Amino acid sequence: MxxxxxxxxxxxxxxxxxxxxxxxxxxxxxxxxxxxxDPVEPIDAxxxxxxxxxxxxxxxxMHERHEGMEKIGKSAKTISRQLKSSSPDLAAIxxxxxxxxxxxxxxxxxxxxxxxxxxGKTGAKPEIWQSSADVAEKDLAFRQAAKxxxxxxxxxDVTRIKASWSELGKTCKxxxxxxxxxxxx
Amino acid sequence: MPRQIPQGDASLSxxxxxxxxxxxxxxxxxxxxxxxxxxxxWWSAEYHRTEWHIWSGCAILALLLFxxxxxxxxxxxxxxxxxxxxxGAVAGYLRGHWRGIGHNPLGALSVVALLxxxxxxxxxxxxxxxxxxxxxxxxxxxxxxDTSDSARDLHEQWFDILLYLIVLHVAAIAFYRLFSGKKxxxxxxxxxxxxxxxxxxxxPAKWWVALLxxxxxxxxxxxxxxxxxxxxx
Numbered sequence: 001m002x003x004x005x006x007x008x009x010x011x012x013x014x015x016x017x018x019x020x021x022x023x024x025x026x027x028x029x030x031x032x033x034x035x036x037x038d039p040v041e042p043i044d045a046x047x048x049x050x051x052x053x054x055x056x057x058x059x060x061x062m063h064e065r066h067e068g069m070e071k072i073g074k075s076a077k078t079i080s081r082q083l084k085s086s087s088p089d090l091a092a093i094x095x096x097x098x099x100x101x102x103x104x105x106x107x108x109x110x111x112x113x114x115x116x117x118x119x120g121k122t123g124a125k126p127e128i129w130q131s132s133a134d135v136a137e138k139d140l141a142f143r144q145a146a147k148x149x150x151x152x153x154x155x156x157d158v159t160r161i162k163a164s165w166s167e168l169g170k171t172c173k174x175x176x177x178x179x180x181x182x183x184x185x
Numbered sequence: 186m187p188r189q190i191p192q193g194d195a196s197l198s199x200x201x202x203x204x205x206x207x208x209x210x211x212x213x214x215x216x217x218x219x220x221x222x223x224x225x226x227w228w229s230a231e232y233h234r235t236e237w238h239i240w241s242g243c244a245i246l247a248l249l250l251f252x253x254x255x256x257x258x259x260x261x262x263x264x265x266x267x268x269x270x271x272x273g274a275v276a277g278y279l280r281g282h283w284r285g286i287g288h289n290p291l292g293a294l295s296v297v298a299l300l301x302x303x304x305x306x307x308x309x310x311x312x313x314x315x316x317x318x319x320x321x322x323x324x325x326x327x328x329x330x331d332t333s334d335s336a337r338d339l340h341e342q343w344f345d346i347l348l349y350l351i352v353l354h355v356a357a358i359a360f361y362r363l364f365s366g367k368k369x370x371x372x373x374x375x376x377x378x379x380x381x382x383x384x385x386x387x388x389p390a391k392w393w394v395a396l397l398x399x400x401x402x403x404x405x406x407x408x409x410x411x412x413x414x415x416x417x418x
Binding site for chain 1: 314317325
């Protein structure tokens with residue numbers, strides 16, 4: 001009987017520990033002062049992915065999306081490679097972070113209805129427009145993380161940059177795993 | 186070539202159909218672990234468990250290195266010098282002139298092709314990076330970002346080649362089963378198989394040789410996983 005109560009007490013402590021661990025880390029991902037002055041655009045609940053487009057306009061959106069994603073991907077590779085090296089080039093990381101932060105606010109307009117695989121060659125799955133609210137939410141998380149990472153990069157604190165980079169990476173993966181086709185290029 | 190069945194030699198002449206040791210335990214374990222890890226690698230890539238995929242690839246690297254060493258220092262049927270043969274031997278085998286144990290000259294080509302294909306696949310994965318710039322093979326830092334992107338594309342395409350070879354491998358086993366009654370899968374599980382009369386018995390290697398080969402394979406893999414210092418980042 002005694003042994004069981006000891007085990008229960010230990011289990012209780014472990015649970016408490018788990019609760020504490022789940023509390024958000026203080027203020028690493030929150031937008032800084034400059035971010036508060038220039039907030040991340042909220043989602044338009046009526047049209048989470050914007051208004052529909054067709055014809056040349058749709059092609060233009062798809063082109064912008066492709067080029068933009070490519071630039072974000074390139075910047076991500078620069079950041080990851082720098083963070084993996086023994087002496088990260090902070091200037092290169094800052095420039096890449098700025099590129100992502102500059103492109104991120106444009107992403108809500110990259111998935112307007114009418115820009116799916118039935119219109120042209122794209123890695124975007126049709127499911128995007130069947131779950132537009134989910135996509136818009138994931139995009140919002142990405143935009144917030146991109147802003148936070150830009151601030152982290154500006155700070156020059158490599159530990160903070162790495163933590164913030166890991167958070168930003170998760171927001172890329174969250175959408176791509178679900179809504180991007182394999183072997184799409 | 187006449188049938189060479191030594192007469193009156195108890196150690197060499199064996200009854201047709203008697204099951205004898207053909208594959209040692211390290212060879213069998215390597216084979217089945219490799220099969221399982223290739224399946225897992227496919228699954229983890231397909232379902233975006235990229236981190237697991239990379240670890241699976243590293244484990245395959247260790248297995249490949251072990252198989253390579255075991256092919257030099259292992260039991261007779263595992264040694265490359267014992268089963269890798271030229272086109273003449275393959276033609277001879279097809280005409281029915283082969284009295285060996287282990288891989289026949291034609292099957293040996295399949296072994297070499299499979300091991301090479303897996304090695305190429307691992308090599309490409311080691312220097313690859315994912316499309317989003319979030320995951321990197323342990324040696325990706327040794328090459329440029331563009332090279333890592335190309336390596337990833339080739340890694341995806343090479344898997345098809347590997348898959349064709351695996352299908353061929355399984356089809357050949359089914360062929361032997363259906364048309365000559367040979368149970369090759371059972372032999373790879375139990376280690377014992379039917380051996381043609383007059384074939385020399387398998388010379389097993391010592392267990393500590395396997396241990397040494399494994400230690401070396403793991404050590405080299407760890408060095409690669411660490412980014413191959415001092416060449417790494």
